[in-house]
Amino acid sequence: xxxxxxxxxxxxxxxxxxxxxxxxxxxxxxxxxxxxxxxxxxxxxxxxxxxxxxxxxxxxxxxxxxxxxxxxxxxxxxxxxxxxxxxxxxxxxxxxxxxxxxxxxxxxxxxxxxxxxxxxxxxxxxxxxxxxxxxxxxxxxxxxxxxxxxxxxxxxxxxxxxxxxxxxxxxxxxxxxxxxxxxxxxxxxxxxxxxxxxxxxxxxxxxxxxxxxxxxxxxxxxxxxxxxxxxxxxxxxxxxxxxxxxxxxxxxxxxxxxxxxxxxxxxxxxxxxxxxxxxxxxxxxxxxxxxxxxxxxxxxxxxxxxxxxxxxxxxxxxxxxxx
Amino acid sequence: xxxxxxxxxxxxxxxxxxxxxxxxxxxxxxxxxxxxxxxxxxxxxxxxxxxxxxxxxxxxxxxxxxxxxxxxxxxxxxxxxxxxxxxxxxxxxxxxxxxxxxxxxxxxxxxxxxxxxxxxxxxxxxxxxxxxxxxxxxxxxxxxxxxxxxxxxxxxxxxxxxxxxxxxxxxxxxxxxxxxxxxxxxxxxxxxxxxxxxxxxxxxxxxxxxxxxxxxxxxxxxxxxxxxxxxxxxxxxxxxxxxxxxxxxxxxxxxxxxxxxxxxxxxxxxxxxxxxxxxxxxxxxxxxxxxxxxxxxxxxxxxxxxxxxxxxxxxxxxxxxxx
Numbered sequence: 001x002x003x004x005x006x007x008x009x010x011x012x013x014x015x016x017x018x019x020x021x022x023x024x025x026x027x028x029x030x031x032x033x034x035x036x037x038x039x040x041x042x043x044x045x046x047x048x049x050x051x052x053x054x055x056x057x058x059x060x061x062x063x064x065x066x067x068x069x070x071x072x073x074x075x076x077x078x079x080x081x082x083x084x085x086x087x088x089x090x091x092x093x094x095x096x097x098x099x100x101x102x103x104x105x106x107x108x109x110x111x112x113x114x115x116x117x118x119x120x121x122x123x124x125x126x127x128x129x130x131x132x133x134x135x136x137x138x139x140x141x142x143x144x145x146x147x148x149x150x151x152x153x154x155x156x157x158x159x160x161x162x163x164x165x166x167x168x169x170x171x172x173x174x175x176x177x178x179x180x181x182x183x184x185x186x187x188x189x190x191x192x193x194x195x196x197x198x199x200x201x202x203x204x205x206x207x208x209x210x211x212x213x214x215x216x217x218x219x220x221x222x223x224x225x226x227x228x229x230x231x232x233x234x235x236x237x238x239x240x241x242x243x244x245x246x247x248x249x250x251x252x253x254x255x256x257x258x259x260x261x262x263x264x265x266x267x268x269x270x271x272x273x274x275x276x277x278x279x280x281x282x283x284x285x286x287x288x289x290x291x292x293x294x295x296x297x298x299x300x301x302x303x304x305x306x307x308x309x310x311x312x313x314x315x316x317x318x319x320x321x322x323x
Numbered sequence: 324x325x326x327x328x329x330x331x332x333x334x335x336x337x338x339x340x341x342x343x344x345x346x347x348x349x350x351x352x353x354x355x356x357x358x359x360x361x362x363x364x365x366x367x368x369x370x371x372x373x374x375x376x377x378x379x380x381x382x383x384x385x386x387x388x389x390x391x392x393x394x395x396x397x398x399x400x401x402x403x404x405x406x407x408x409x410x411x412x413x414x415x416x417x418x419x420x421x422x423x424x425x426x427x428x429x430x431x432x433x434x435x436x437x438x439x440x441x442x443x444x445x446x447x448x449x450x451x452x453x454x455x456x457x458x459x460x461x462x463x464x465x466x467x468x469x470x471x472x473x474x475x476x477x478x479x480x481x482x483x484x485x486x487x488x489x490x491x492x493x494x495x496x497x498x499x500x501x502x503x504x505x506x507x508x509x510x511x512x513x514x515x516x517x518x519x520x521x522x523x524x525x526x527x528x529x530x531x532x533x534x535x536x537x538x539x540x541x542x543x544x545x546x547x548x549x550x551x552x553x554x555x556x557x558x559x560x561x562x563x564x565x566x567x568x569x570x571x572x573x574x575x576x577x578x579x580x581x582x583x584x585x586x587x588x589x590x591x592x593x594x595x596x597x598x599x600x601x602x603x604x605x606x607x608x609x610x611x612x613x614x615x616x617x618x619x620x621x622x623x624x625x626x627x628x629x630x631x632x633x634x635x636x637x638x639x640x641x642x643x644x645x646x
Contacts, residue, residue: 137460137545138531138535138538138541139541140538140540140541140542140544140545141545142545142548142549143466143548143549143552146469199534204531204534208461208527211522211527212461215461215463217463218461218462218463219463221463221603222460222463222464222465224603225465225466225588225591225603226465226466228587228588228591229466229588231586231587231588232586232587232588232589235586236586263554263555263558263559264551264554264555265548265551265552265554265555266555268548268551280544280547280548
């Protein structure tokens with residue numbers, strides 16, 4: 001497996017990137033991303049290192065210096081960007097983990113734009129994928145959540161985010177880093193099991209993997225099927241949307257005769273697309289309203305969202321006032 | 324919740340059964356099915372008790388007598404059927420758990436036919452559903468496995484299997500049994516954690532439920548969405564199948580021009596339908612063969628299954644010789 005890693009990376013990148021393109025490799029300084037950086041030495045592209053300083057711990061600036069030094073030692077230029085996660089979390093009502101992720105991807109995308117990089121590479125492994133799927137599953141996610149992280153997704157400006165190691169076991173990546181005599185820094189935040197993902201990574205997943213060997217590979221395979229089917233749904237919804245939903249000023253009108261002409265699963269997918277923030281139970285209430293013969297009914301949800309039925313139309317109104 | 328249980332059962336049954344129909348209640352003698360039996364006293368139908376003696380333990384005949392006595396005490400007639408699980412498992416190359424389940428449902432269906440019952444009721448709870456989904460998920464199941472048990476499914480002869488308590492927590496069912504001063508017998512097999520399901524029931528699920536309260540409800544909801552989408556896929560595959568696959572003597576021919584005209588997710592679903600026994604990797608090899616320009620290629624799988632490509636057709640041949 002170890003000797004095959006450089007070849008695996010080369011192939012995965014070549015699927016989305018042309019010769020002559022520049023790559024930005026996201027490096028936290030942890031072992032996975034340091035291994036990816038060592039692997040990138042074999043790539044026939046100009047590679048830059050991007051590091052996001054989340055500034056959540058006192059040691060974070062030292063991590064940034066470590067990454068810059070290591071990049072230099074390996075012959076890469078490095079870009080560092082500091083973000084204010086706590087402020088962003090407060091401003092958007094998000095948890096720290098979610099805010100950090102949003103900020104990280106935004107910063108990497110901006111760095112890629114500034115450096116003229118066509119792709120951003122991350123070091124996510126099959127273990128990260130299993131964690132993501134397990135975490136979503138424990139939240140009660142449906143098919144979209146179980147699709148996990150895609151190996152490639154578009155960023156703004158025609159750029160692309162690549163996760164070329166998504167089918168590689170972390171163990172193999174760490175062996176590779178060792179074989180290269182590479183060093184890394186451990187983020188102490190990763191040891192804090194108050195964070196949901198860390199609890200899954202350090203407590204639940206290891207015990208599951210011990211009891212069910214091969215689980216992470218199986219989860220990854222199932223995720224690939226879910227991703228494929230999510231693609232099918234996007235295409236199918238896209239085809240039906242224009243016929244079923246139309247804008248009327250600030251409102252959206254759903255044609256219920258058409259909606260109920262589809263299989264209920266497709267109807268639910270279309271409603272989810274139009275009303276992305278609603279829970280399963282809230283969506284069930286919308287279905288009940290849509291089926292109700294009483295034209296006067298309407299539903300109020302958080303954020304000033306109003307759903308009302310009028311004849312064979314469902315009216316979706318997003319008021320700014322109550323938001 | 325407790326006082327609402329009889330009403331919940333009445334409603335769930337009334338969706339599938341008409342007044343005047345007879346019901347067969349599957350009773351193992353354990354607490355869940357004994358609670359269901361007590362609940363059935365309030366139903367406006369003629370109710371019979373069906374018990375399957377799996378004859379896997381010395382005490383199984385005593386369980387059957389216990390169920391017959393309890394049924395009598397509560398005013399129900401009881402039918403007992405003994406099955407030979409070990410022989411069936413050997414003859415069909417199945418594990419004991421799987422063979423027991425097959426035999427149990429076959430026996431219940433046969434009893435319902437003999438007794439003129441329109442529906443078979445089982446006492447599966449939200450906890451059983453969570454177990455099933457968790458077990459399938461650990462096996463790496465895709466959407467179909469995560470759909471869990473349906474609340475209703477057809478049996479032969481226009482009969483129906485109902486699981487009216489599939490959204491009820493086991494805890495609430497046990498409280499109801501206690502409130503009725505009902506008694507039950509514990510199947511000691513359920514305590515044997517060598518069985519996969521028991522390990523999940525007694526070790527993994529309790530620890531997950533403690534760490535993630537509300538998990539079983541969330542899994543049940545996700546399962547409902549998966550079931551709905553499985554229904555969509557069955558309908559969609561049914562519509563495309565006649566155009567895409569045709570029989571040619573003992574062989575099946577798949578029209579690859581049509582197959583590749585569909586989204587890959589639908590193509591995979593159709594191939595899965597035609598080749599139900601193949602693993603994810605085996606199906607990937609079939610896809611690769613289907614895409615290959617080399618007309619001479621063919622694939623041999625276990626059980627004498629041959630898949631070959633000829634022009635724009637994929638030929639599926641099931642030979643008896645090698646099976």
